[in-house]
Amino acid sequence: MSQASLIADYLTVLSAQLPAPLVEELADGLDETHQHYLTQGLTPGAAACAAVAEFGEPQVIVAAFTRLSPARHAARRLLAAGPVVGGCWAAALITGRAWTWPVPATVRLLFGAGLITVIGLLAAAAFGRRYLSARRAGAVACAGITVLDGVMLIAVVLAIPVLIWPVILAAAASAARLTFTAQALRAVLTG
Amino acid sequence: MRGEELKGHLDALLLAALEDGPRHGYAVIEALRETTGGRLDLPTGTIYPALRRLEVAGLITGSWSVVGGRRRREYQLTSAGSRSLSGKRAGWQDFAAMISGALEGRPCPRPA
Numbered sequence: 001m002s003q004a005s006l007i008a009d010y011l012t013v014l015s016a017q018l019p020a021p022l023v024e025e026l027a028d029g030l031d032e033t034h035q036h037y038l039t040q041g042l043t044p045g046a047a048a049c050a051a052v053a054e055f056g057e058p059q060v061i062v063a064a065f066t067r068l069s070p071a072r073h074a075a076r077r078l079l080a081a082g083p084v085v086g087g088c089w090a091a092a093l094i095t096g097r098a099w100t101w102p103v104p105a106t107v108r109l110l111f112g113a114g115l116i117t118v119i120g121l122l123a124a125a126a127f128g129r130r131y132l133s134a135r136r137a138g139a140v141a142c143a144g145i146t147v148l149d150g151v152m153l154i155a156v157v158l159a160i161p162v163l164i165w166p167v168i169l170a171a172a173a174s175a176a177r178l179t180f181t182a183q184a185l186r187a188v189l190t191g
Numbered sequence: 192m193r194g195e196e197l198k199g200h201l202d203a204l205l206l207a208a209l210e211d212g213p214r215h216g217y218a219v220i221e222a223l224r225e226t227t228g229g230r231l232d233l234p235t236g237t238i239y240p241a242l243r244r245l246e247v248a249g250l251i252t253g254s255w256s257v258v259g260g261r262r263r264r265e266y267q268l269t270s271a272g273s274r275s276l277s278g279k280r281a282g283w284q285d286f287a288a289m290i291s292g293a294l295e296g297r298p299c300p301r302p303a
Contacts, residue, residue: 024264025216026239029239033217036217054235055234068243
């Protein structure tokens with residue numbers, strides 16, 4: 001195997017699992033390492049082997065970056081906040097006798113399915129071992145939370161004749177989560 | 192010295208390598224090699240996630256530059272990073288004095 005293909009193959013493995021800016025930085029470091037061995041008198045092939053060996057296993061690097069991924073951090077925080085916001089809404093819906101609201105059964109089912117999907121995506125982002133998959137899952141989950149919280153806030157405005165404090169509390173919790181989610185989504189997409 | 196023995200000290204080493212000014216990832220590794228007499232046996236690739244972790248923690252800041260037509264990320268200490276390095280350095284000196292005292296059978300000087 002030529003030195004160019006050895007380094008290219010190493011970077012291909014990283015490119016398949018990490019965002020481009022991270023790979024770009026690693027490629028720069030790998031090239032510097034290669035140059036270091038060339039200046040020490042190694043042949044290009046031996047220098048490439050030494051550089052790749054010194055860099056370490058690609059999976060170890062990917063795993064370390066995945067642990068730091070913004071998607072993972074955002075998903076874990078949103079999973080932790082979920083029961084709090086959900087509890088607020090449960091109290092609000094029970095207090096507001098939500099079963100009497102004029103909401104079609106299809107909408108209720110779609111909302112429930114959306115909620116379960118978002119929780120699944122958050123779990124995938126929070127505990128997944130692949131950086132790019134976690135990022136995709138985290139981004140879609142953030143978008144889903146935005147939609148779900150938005151739907152609940154609109155439903156409150158349209159369906160409840162009189163605002164009661166549990167509903168106000170739940171709406172405030174959703175608004176706070178929307179703010180956090182917007183910031184998190186930006187970090188997930190750029191990270 | 193292998194990676195496992197460095198656990199808990201890598202952050203301080205990286206911060207110290209950036210104390211003299213901005214450096215890119217490989218220059219950080221070279222600085223560590225130089226200051227440790229080449230005894231640091233750490234997979235080079237693992238330095239980059241560690242730098243990223245310090246950046247997320249606000250202890251260093253990274254910026255892109257173009258060198259020889261190639262983009263390169265350079266890091267420099269933030270003021271929080273400088274404070275953290277001072278704290279880690281003082282903590283290490285206390286720890287080293289305590290362990291040295293115990294190993295050599297002499298009383299450890301109490302920290303001021």
